[in-house]
Amino acid sequence: MSLLKKITTKKNDLYARLIDLLGGQFKRYDWYCFGNARGALAFMLRTAGIGIGDEVIISAYTCLAVPTAILSTGATPVYVDINIDSLSINVEKIKDSVTPSTRAIVVQHTLGNIFPVADLKSQSWSKGILIIEDCALSIGSRINGSLIGLEGDAAIFSMELSKTLSTGWGGLLLISNAAYVDVAKNLYSRLPSQNTWHSLLDFFQTAVSGISYHPAFFQAFGKYVIGFFYKIGFFRNSTSIEELAGLIPNGFVSRLGIAQVALAEIQWLKFSLITNACAKNFIEIAREARRLGYRTHIYESDNQFCVSNRVSLMVQNPTQMLEYFKRQSIDLGRWFDGPLSPLPVGWPFNYEPDKFPFSQKVARHIINIPSHSRLSIVDRKKIIKVLRSYTSENPDSISVY
Structure with a gap:
């Protein structure tokens, strides 16, 4: 058997195992693996026959990948402002944006916040409109079990x-x-797989980043390692230069590469372990932030189990807080700070920030504290300690809105 055939056979086995594993974590529905989530969204829109002349409603507070996926089909993204308390797209404002051209609504579960999909489906005006859940930022979250x-x-x-x-x-x-299943299976069978060399490069970037971004190493040497590999072109950004301009790069929709399929199987085998550890860090840090007076957008309830690898806070001066934590070797984030993030440079996105005041306000004041599963108890205690000291030294830091 040739080496290529062995690799192909191995890849098919990995795909089969991963799909079976995913069906075990969730109810057994149809699963498809892609090179990225924006490709997955574009594929679903194409499966539904959405294209030129159609409109897709999305949150005005989201990643650029979402409207890019819509543009790749020829459809038009239509933005709706968020509920400032939950960061979720506002259901009532969705109603005002529905037109005869509306074919789909993408609802985003944002940073652990669970969007009430059942409430949207109960609205008479949503009937016949495709509803897609964007779970990218809240994998593992549960509502009513x-x-x-x-x-x-x-x-x-x-x-x-x-x-x-x-x-x-x-x-x-x-x-x-x-x-949609029969059409999806037919379209997916004709999709190319990600280039094996690119898949291996991405694997290398993942492995190096996993070590370099670890809290114990990032400030000491990790950030220099990351910077070096970006400089020599071994690492790539999530959003390409073409996508920033509203252009769709070749291979935008492709199957997941073989190296990523193998990694995915390892990750999803540890699904409960990873999401529970993440939730533990998330809850402990969020509770302390609320005790100190911050708005965290997440409030615990009996029917929700929220998972996010970031705790979002609203603060008066995000830059000051970033620098303070950085001096303590803690890397914070500004995700999303766009509010369409990263901000595009091309006209096709149909985005006018001034129309979305709540999204803009959150983008100006949000800060994200890490709560991912790799944080140890010591790491979590250090983050809480630094948050306390920062708040004590900067009592006016808490954003009021």
């Missing part, structure tokens, strides 16, 4: 470097509406 992603017609999950479960790059599509 059920994992998010099961209430819409379909759901997308991201396994990008910064996500709770990561293969460096990668996206998953779950289709729960049987009406």
Whole structure:
């Protein structure tokens, strides 16, 4: 047997095992693996026949990847402002944005916040409109005991470097509406796989980043290692230069590479372990932040189990807080600071920030504290200690809105 055939056979086995594993974590629906989550979203829209002349409603507070996926089909993204208390797209404002051209609504579970999909589906005006759940930022979250992603017609999950479960790059599509399954299977069978060399480069970036971004190493040497590999071109950004300009790069929709399939299997085998550890860090840090007076956007309840690898806070001076924590070797984030993040340079995105005051306000004041599963108890205690000291030294830091 040739080496190529062995690799192909191994790859098919890995795909089969991963799909079986995913079906075990969730109710058994149809799963598809992609090179990235934006490709998964684009694929679902194409499966539904969405294209030129159609409109897709999305949150005005989101990653650029979402409207890029819509643009790749020829459809038009239509943005809706968020509820400032939950960071979720506002259901009532969705109603005002629906037109005869509306074919789909993408609802985003943002930074652990669970969007009430059932409330949206109960609205008479939502009938006949495809509902896709964007679970990229809240993998493992549950409502009434059920994992998010099961209430819409379909759901997308991201396994990008910064996500709770990561293969460096990668996206998953779950289709729960049987009406789309046959078309999806036919389209997917004709999709190319990610280039093996690029897949191995992404694997290398994932492995090096996993070590370099570790809290114990990042400030000492990790950031220099990361910077070096970006400089020589071995590492790539999540959003390409073409996408920033509204252009769709070649291979935008492709199957997950073989190296990422293998990593995905390892990650999803540890699904409960990773998401529970992440949730523990998330809850402990969020509780302390609330005790200190910060708005965290997450409030614990009996029917919700929220998972996010970031605790989002609203603060008066995000830059000051970033620098303070950095001096203590803690790397904070500003995700999303766009509010469409990263801000595009091309006109096709149909985005006018001034129309979305709540999204803009959050983007100006948000800060993200790490709560990922790799944090040890010592790391978590250090973060809480630094948060206390920062708040004590800067009593006016808490953002009021």
